[in-house]
Amino acid sequence: xxxxxxxxxLSTEEILDILNTADQLKYELKHGIPHRHLEGKTLGxxxxxxxxxxxxxxxxxxxxxxxxxxxxxxxxxxIGRGEPVEDTARVLSRYLDGIMxxxxxxxxVEDLASYGSIPxxxxxxxxxxxxxxxxxxxxxxxxxxxxxxxxxxxxxxxNNMANxxxxxxxxxxxxxxxxxxxxxxxxxxxxDFAAGxxxxxxxxxxxxxxxxxxxxxxxxxxxSMGQEDEAAARREIFKGYQINNELMKVAKxxxxxxxxxxxxxxxxxxxxxxxxxxxxxxxxxxxxxxxxKAVMVLTMGQQ
Ligand code: CP
Ligand code: NVA
Numbered sequence: 001x002x003x004x005x006x007x008x009x010l011s012t013e014e015i016l017d018i019l020n021t022a023d024q025l026k027y028e029l030k031h032g033i034p035h036r037h038l039e040g041k042t043l044g045x046x047x048x049x050x051x052x053x054x055x056x057x058x059x060x061x062x063x064x065x066x067x068x069x070x071x072x073x074x075x076x077x078x079i080g081r082g083e084p085v086e087d088t089a090r091v092l093s094r095y096l097d098g099i100m101x102x103x104x105x106x107x108x109v110e111d112l113a114s115y116g117s118i119p120x121x122x123x124x125x126x127x128x129x130x131x132x133x134x135x136x137x138x139x140x141x142x143x144x145x146x147x148x149x150x151x152x153x154x155x156x157x158x159n160n161m162a163n164x165x166x167x168x169x170x171x172x173x174x175x176x177x178x179x180x181x182x183x184x185x186x187x188x189x190x191x192d193f194a195a196g197x198x199x200x201x202x203x204x205x206x207x208x209x210x211x212x213x214x215x216x217x218x219x220x221x222x223x224s225m226g227q228e229d230e231a232a233a234r235r236e237i238f239k240g241y242q243i244n245n246e247l248m249k250v251a252k253x254x255x256x257x258x259x260x261x262x263x264x265x266x267x268x269x270x271x272x273x274x275x276x277x278x279x280x281x282x283x284x285x286x287x288x289x290x291x292x293k294a295v296m297v298l299t300m301g302q303q
Contacts, residue, residue, distance in 0.1 A: 001298050003113045003120045006106065006128045007167040008193060015137070015171055021294035022138050022287070029064065029290070036066030037297045041097035043067060045123070048074040048103040049225045053261065054123045054131065057288040058100050058296075065293060067097070067300075074103075089116035098300040104226055119299035121292075126226065127187060129160045131295065132260045133168040135287040140216050142287075143256055143280060148173035153214040153251070155179050155207050156241045156268050157234075158186035161220040161260055166190050170197045177202040179210035181237055207240065207247055214251040218258045219243050219268040235267065244270040256280050 001014055010018075028035045043062045047055065059069035074080040079088050085108055092099060093116040101109055101120065106127035113120040122130055141147050152169045154162050158180040166186060169176040176194070178186065182205055185191065194201040204210050211217060222238040223231040243257060257269075257277035265271040274281065 001295075001302070003299060004130055004295050005109055005113055005120060005122050007130045007133060007164055007171065008189070010171070012171050012173075015134070015168065018134055018291065018294045018298060019138050019141060021298060022134070022290040023142075025293045025297070026287075026290040035064070037301050038062060038097070039066035041065075041067035041300055042095070043069045043296065043300070044072050044092055044096045044099045045069055046072045046074060046077065046079070046099060046101040046103070047123075048101075049124065051102060051123070053285055053288050054100075054102060058123070058292055061289050061293040062296060065296060070096070085111045086115040088112070089114075093117040098296065119302075121295055121299065124160060126224070127160055128164045128167075129260065130164055130168075131288065131292050132161065133164040134291040134295065136165070136218070136258055136260070136284055137168055137172055138287045138291050139258065139280065139284040140256060142283065144215065149175070150215040151175040151177065151213060151252075152216050152218065153177045153179070153211045154218040154220075155210065155243055155247070156219045156238060157222055157224070158184045159220060159224050161218070162186045163190045165218055166194050166201070170194060170200060175200050175202075177204070177210040177212075177214070179204055179207040179241065181205055181241070184237070207242075208250050211247050212250050214255050216256040216258060217243050217247070217251055220260055221262070221264055222267055238268070242268055242270065243273050245273060248273060258284050261285055 025035055045058055062069040089112045098119040100123045102123035104126050106125045109122045109125055152174045154165050163186050166176050222234045259281050263269055
């Protein structure tokens with residue numbers, strides 16, 4: 001695997017290879033087994049948006065693999081003053097062994113990969129959040145023992161999380177149901193991909209219909225980073241697109257709940273459902289570390 005730009009680029013085998021490698025790296029970490037696969041390598045981490053989990057898990061992960069992470073805020077880079085991505089990519093490729101980037105436009109991530117010569121890892125764009133979904137799949141598989149045939153349901157905005165969950169879920173054999181308001185559907189490119197999966201994919205404005213018999217329920221914030229000005233309007237539009245005890249009743253009795261975090265209790269999820277499933281949600285947050293270590297090993301380790 002050269003890069004991780006979006007899950008649409010990966011085969012099912014590549015996704016499962018990442019999950020298996022992540023399980024192995026987690027086992028090694030927990031048992032004190034050295035796994036310094038990226039000894040002496042440097043990962044640049046470009047952030048154009050805020051982050052807690054992505055920043056800390058990548059920086060810790062590369063350190064555990066024997067390398068180092070370099071935090072690069074776009075406020076301090078010349079990219080923030082207009083230096084073109086194509087030049088930044090070619091310069092950073094001369095110093096670094098890999099780049100993780102969190103930004104707005106997917107095109108910026110794709111351009112970094114086109115113009116640079118080192119692995120590029122997408123740490124979230126407006127279009128997708130592949131690292132998060134790899135950690136999510138890892139967590140569901142840990143708790144349920146398998147993925148193929150499980151029903152995943154996502155409630156809320158048809159955003160980066162929805163886009164990646166649809167692609168990742170379908171590629172690993174899950175049935176995927178999405179409930180979002182008509183005007184806030186996932187990206188057309190993702191809907192075209194999902195159309196190839198027939199009745200394994202359902203999209204509806206009705207949360208109860210989507211959540212029926214679900215094995216795992218996902219949600220995400222109503223207003224993503226960059227949409228702060230729309231937050232008040234979105235609170236009205238998304239009212240009802242919430243994981244709460246009523247919704248849990250129509251899902252399977254052993255249904256898991258996942259949230260990429262940060263969570264807004266009382267909006268997309270109630271505080272009581274969040275706390276009842278906190279163990280699964282914080283396992284999911286932990287697994288960012290292991291899944292991303294796998295991605296770094298499988299990209300930067302091949303250089
Ligand atoms: N879930 C996630 O990506 O968290 P951060 O925004 O804190 O990195
Ligand atoms: N949809 C959210 C995910 C945060 C991890 C956002 O883009 O802000």
